[in-house]
Amino acid sequence: MHAIRLHEFGPAENLRYESVADPEPGTGQVRIAVAAAGVHLVDTTIRAGQRGPFPAPELPAIPGREVAGRVDALGDGVDPSWLGKRVVGHLGMASSGYAELAVASVDSLHELPDDLTEDTAVAMIGTGRTTMGILALANLSADDVVLVTAAAGGIGNLLVQAGRNAGATVVGVAGGQEKIAKVRELGATVAVDYTEPDWPQAVRDALDGREVTVVLDGVGGAIGRSAFELLGAGGRLLIFGWSSGEPVQLTSIDLVSRSVTASGALGIALFDKLGGIRALEDRALAAVAAGELVPLAGTAFPLAQAAEAHRALESRGTVGKVVLHP
Numbered sequence: 001m002h003a004i005r006l007h008e009f010g011p012a013e014n015l016r017y018e019s020v021a022d023p024e025p026g027t028g029q030v031r032i033a034v035a036a037a038g039v040h041l042v043d044t045t046i047r048a049g050q051r052g053p054f055p056a057p058e059l060p061a062i063p064g065r066e067v068a069g070r071v072d073a074l075g076d077g078v079d080p081s082w083l084g085k086r087v088v089g090h091l092g093m094a095s096s097g098y099a100e101l102a103v104a105s106v107d108s109l110h111e112l113p114d115d116l117t118e119d120t121a122v123a124m125i126g127t128g129r130t131t132m133g134i135l136a137l138a139n140l141s142a143d144d145v146v147l148v149t150a151a152a153g154g155i156g157n158l159l160v161q162a163g164r165n166a167g168a169t170v171v172g173v174a175g176g177q178e179k180i181a182k183v184r185e186l187g188a189t190v191a192v193d194y195t196e197p198d199w200p201q202a203v204r205d206a207l208d209g210r211e212v213t214v215v216l217d218g219v220g221g222a223i224g225r226s227a228f229e230l231l232g233a234g235g236r237l238l239i240f241g242w243s244s245g246e247p248v249q250l251t252s253i254d255l256v257s258r259s260v261t262a263s264g265a266l267g268i269a270l271f272d273k274l275g276g277i278r279a280l281e282d283r284a285l286a287a288v289a290a291g292e293l294v295p296l297a298g299t300a301f302p303l304a305q306a307a308e309a310h311r312a313l314e315s316r317g318t319v320g321k322v323v324l325h326p
Contacts, residue, residue, distance in 0.1 A: 002326070003099035004306040007060045009049030012310040015063070015098075017303065023096070023103045025075035030082055030106050032089070036118035037097045037303070038066030038126055039322040041243055044310050057095060063306075064097025064324070066090055066126045067104070068118035078106050086112040088121035090129075090281070098306055100326040110285055120288060123295035123321035127154040128284030129277060131293075134240050134265045135162050136274050138214055142167030147203070147212045149219040149227055150243060151188065152179035154321040157296040159216050160186045165292060171203055171212065173227070175316055182296060182319055200226045214238070216265075217248060224248035228262075237262040243316070296320035 003020050025031045043063050049056075057063075068088040074080065089108040091097055112121050134155070140146055146163045150156040151172030163170040164187035172188035174180055175195045183191040190206040192199050203212075211232025217224045220242025228237050228248055237260065239248060250262055264270070271277055287293040298320035301309040305324075312318050 001100040031073035035069040129280035
């Protein structure tokens with residue numbers, strides 16, 4: 001089979017398209033003929049050697065943690081009925097999703113209904129479950145004015161839709177007019193380009209006296225800080241990442257002086273308190289199946305162009321979920 005392999009941590013060009021031996025499923029595992037593999041920002045940081053809380057993979061490694069496709073081989077102890085089923089699964093720390101074939105534990109799989117595409121499933125299995133966790137903590141209502149950073153991104157577009165569904169006033173901020181147009185299409189009440197120098201004032205003008213009550217931030221850095229400063233008294237900041245490369249810089253004085261709160265909305269320990277990762281995956285897939293959430297049409301690359309996919313994601317040149325097609 002063909003796969004993307006990383007032999008040395010570093011820039012995107014270190015991702016190589018190579019021929020490797022087909023993997024074989026072990027006990028309790030299946031092999032999936034991959035139709036779509038998800039690309040996550042975490043993949044780019046692991047590739048670069050900036051792993052954060054994630055352990056370094058043994059090199060050479062095949063990146064990728066989210067796959068959808070059809071089961072084409074079974075390991076010992078797996079119910080024969082799985083053979084031929086269309087499935088989606090998160091491979092966890094095992095990775096190896098950037099490939100034509102991937103092995104997964106049968107316990108990690110979700111069978112796909114006929115009307116759910118592999119690209120959509122991949123957009124919801126990891127990104128979607130994270131979104132469900134954020135929303136459980138945010139508990140949005142029609143009384144909220146919620147600001148979403150990177151509102152055209154994989155998580156951001158789902159948060160905009162969820163805020164709209166809750167009846168909240170949704171402020172979506174994103175970079176560039178093309179992304180802003182997408183955010184408006186998603187139903188945001190206000191859409192603002194955060195590449196403009198005075199974008200926070202544009203938000204204030206659009207809200208006409210109303211204050212932001214909730215900020216959902218996955219960008220961090222200066223943009224996240226500006227979003228935080230838009231919060232009114234009693235407002236809440238929920239942090240679920242920092243695609244800018246650094247988290248929002250806050251002190252206890254910031255919180256007390258503004259009468260606001262800040263909390264992290266990410267992590268397995270936290271998600272376990274929300275029913276566990278499997279339950280969040282079930283909720284994410286159920287939401288898309290019911291039409292409550294519709295992932296923004298993402299950016300797809302051929303498997304051989306994984307390096308280009310990483311560069312596009314790192315430069316914020318993508319919309320929606322980034323996927324690879326073997």
